[in-house]
Amino acid sequence: MSRFSGSTDVPVLTADEMRAWDSSTIRRTGIPERVLMETAARAAASVVDRLYPHGRVAVAVGSGNNGGDALVLARTLAAWGRDVIAVQAGSRMPDEALLHGWRIPVVPAEGAAEAFGGAATIVDGLLGTGATGAPREAYALVIRAMNDSARPVVALDGPSGVDLTTGAAPGEAVRAAVTVTFGAPKRGLLLFPGRGLAGRIVAVEVGFAPREGDAARLITPAWAHQLLPAVPPDAHKGRMGRVVIVAGRAGMAGACVLAGTGALRAGAGMAVLVTPEANRVIVQSALPEALYTDRDTADAMEVQRGAAAVVAGPAMGTDDDSLAFLDAIARGSDVPLLLDADALTLLARDPGLRERMDRPLLLTPHPGEAGRLLSSSIKEITADPFAAAAALAERFRCAVLLKGTPSLVAETGRGTRVNVAGHAGLATGGNGDVLGGVIGALLARGMEPADAAAAGLYFSGRAAELAGRGRGLLPTDVADVLPDALLKVPVPGSSLNLPGILLDLPAAV
Numbered sequence: 001m002s003r004f005s006g007s008t009d010v011p012v013l014t015a016d017e018m019r020a021w022d023s024s025t026i027r028r029t030g031i032p033e034r035v036l037m038e039t040a041a042r043a044a045a046s047v048v049d050r051l052y053p054h055g056r057v058a059v060a061v062g063s064g065n066n067g068g069d070a071l072v073l074a075r076t077l078a079a080w081g082r083d084v085i086a087v088q089a090g091s092r093m094p095d096e097a098l099l100h101g102w103r104i105p106v107v108p109a110e111g112a113a114e115a116f117g118g119a120a121t122i123v124d125g126l127l128g129t130g131a132t133g134a135p136r137e138a139y140a141l142v143i144r145a146m147n148d149s150a151r152p153v154v155a156l157d158g159p160s161g162v163d164l165t166t167g168a169a170p171g172e173a174v175r176a177a178v179t180v181t182f183g184a185p186k187r188g189l190l191l192f193p194g195r196g197l198a199g200r201i202v203a204v205e206v207g208f209a210p211r212e213g214d215a216a217r218l219i220t221p222a223w224a225h226q227l228l229p230a231v232p233p234d235a236h237k238g239r240m241g242r243v244v245i246v247a248g249r250a251g252m253a254g255a256c257v258l259a260g261t262g263a264l265r266a267g268a269g270m271a272v273l274v275t276p277e278a279n280r281v282i283v284q285s286a287l288p289e290a291l292y293t294d295r296d297t298a299d300a301m302e303v304q305r306g307a308a309a310v311v312a313g314p315a316m317g318t319d320d321d322s323l324a325f326l327d328a329i330a331r332g333s334d335v336p337l338l339l340d341a342d343a344l345t346l347l348a349r350d351p352g353l354r355e356r357m358d359r360p361l362l363l364t365p366h367p368g369e370a371g372r373l374l375s376s377s378i379k380e381i382t383a384d385p386f387a388a389a390a391a392l393a394e395r396f397r398c399a400v401l402l403k404g405t406p407s408l409v410a411e412t413g414r415g416t417r418v419n420v421a422g423h424a425g426l427a428t429g430g431n432g433d434v435l436g437g438v439i440g441a442l443l444a445r446g447m448e449p450a451d452a453a454a455a456g457l458y459f460s461g462r463a464a465e466l467a468g469r470g471r472g473l474l475p476t477d478v479a480d481v482l483p484d485a486l487l488k489v490p491v492p493g494s495s496l497n498l499p500g501i502l503l504d505l506p507a508a509v
């Protein structure tokens with residue numbers, strides 16, 4: 001569950017983008033860097049004071065501006081009457097003047113374990129966006145002492161040791177309970193392993209000017225709901241969108257049922273399931289609300305007549321017959337087409353398929369399928385999913401939903417959207433099929449492919465949150481609560497009154 005204060009626009013930045021935003025703010029507004037630091041550190045101090053109001057606070061100080069934040073925070077907490085001690089990790093302190101004459105005991109890195117042992121809470125102000133590579137020796141020592149202390153750690157801007165652009169942790173890295181991040185969440189806080197080390201993320205506003213240019217953005221509840229077309233009071237099934245679903249080779253009826261269920265639960269006026277005769281009895285018994293068409297005898301053009309969107313691929317098969325049928329489907333209409341699963345494997349085998357169709361297109365690969373489409377390895381895809389999603393969008397001239405944690409939506413010329421709704425309970429076979437159906441329904445209501453993909457991710461994730469956090473969640477459980485997820489913007493659940501946007505990304509169950 002996340003508290004977004006109703007925001008529709010929350011950027012997700014790389015370290016470079018953050019630095020550029022910082023310097024453009026200073027240039028455009030004349031605000032001194034010291035004031036930004038003061039604001040950031042005071043916000044972080046109030047998070048520490050609200051979440052951990054008792055006992056000594058040990059503040060680990062690096063030699064750059066992240067350490068500067070730490071000193072301002074230390075001084076602020078001291079002025080608020082808190083008992084504060086500083087641990088110096090670098091060969092020098094950032095700027096003692098930041099302490100405004102307040103006397104705070106400082107111990108060297110070698111004294112870190114003892115200082116942390118005597119504290120109730122630790123603040124990590126070692127490294128921020130200016131870090132390069134694995135933390136060097138004195139820093140690594142302090143980080144190890146922090147992690148061994150079993151005290152809650154509040155990280156400033158990011159857990160030290162995590163690359164705030166890629167989420168990589170090449171050496172020692174802080175395991176934080178809370179990360180107070182400045183200006184906007186950094187990419188590396190949403191990508192593993194960084195995401196697993198960041199804890200709860202509080203993004204605080206520190207006085208930056210509005211951002212210029214394209215950046216990745218979070219898919220926020222308010223944004224997703226604002227995109228959702230209203231259901232008119234005089235709606236009829238013809239106006240709510242007919243979704244054609246090509247899924248399930250013989251013996252694989254489940255994929256077809258799940259995609260159809262997703263489409264109908266997301267509000268499609270009608271779902272038409274195109275699947276071999278062998279699947280007919282199962283499909284019609286499991287989902288009597290959907291129409292059935294025999295794929296073996298179907299005419300690709302005829303079957304898409306009256307459709308508002310088409311979803312093709314879940315378990316449809318990767319043999320030559322499936323390729324021929326997919327080709328005929330792709331060329332047989334101009335309404336939006338979503339290609340998932342086997343259809344992506346077929347597209348990788350025959351990329352010319354893209355040139356032979358003339359319609360809005362959305363691809364929804366997982367990293368394995370993305371790797372096949374880009375002729376690269378899964379490792380390369382997951383090392384930089386932002387780049388992979390953008391490369392796919394460019395290569396196939398379409399919207400792309402790259403599945404993962406987080407899932408991303410990219411389209412050339414539009415900033416990437418990052419999903420944080422949902423949890424690992426969605427990691428079950430069949431949830432991708434439901435998602436395809438959900439997005440199909442949103443496409444059928446006239447949403448742009450990238451918007452439908454982003455909203456589909458949000459509403460499916462939100463449904464999983466509503467369905468519960470335990471293990472053993474079935475895709476149909478998620479689909480069944482979709483109507484509730486679609487209903488209204490969730491009310492912020494937090495009563496902590498923190499000075500920023502709270503992202504409570506689920507930890508392990």
Ligand SMILES: NC(=O)C1=CN([C@@H]2O[C@H](COP(=O)(O)OP(=O)(O)OC[C@H]3O[C@@H](n4cnc5c(N)ncnc54)[C@H](O)[C@@H]3O)[C@@H](O)[C@H]2O)[C@@H](O)CC1
Pocket residue numbers: 018019022033036037038040062063064065066067068069126127128129130131132133134135136139156157182206
């Ligand atoms: N204007 C902004 O963007 C703001 C930035 N602020 C803070 O400033 C931070 C960025 O400050 P800096 O650019 O000074 O960078 P950092 O403070 O993140 O790190 C740079 C310092 O760490 C050292 N260092 C780099 N990599 C290291 C490694 N692997 N091991 C050991 N030492 C290493 C460098 O020699 C340098 O002294 C942000 O993360 C944030 O905390 C805040 O003051 C708020 C405003």
Ligand SMILES: [K+]
Pocket residue numbers: 066124125126127128155156157158159160
């Ligand atoms: K830090």
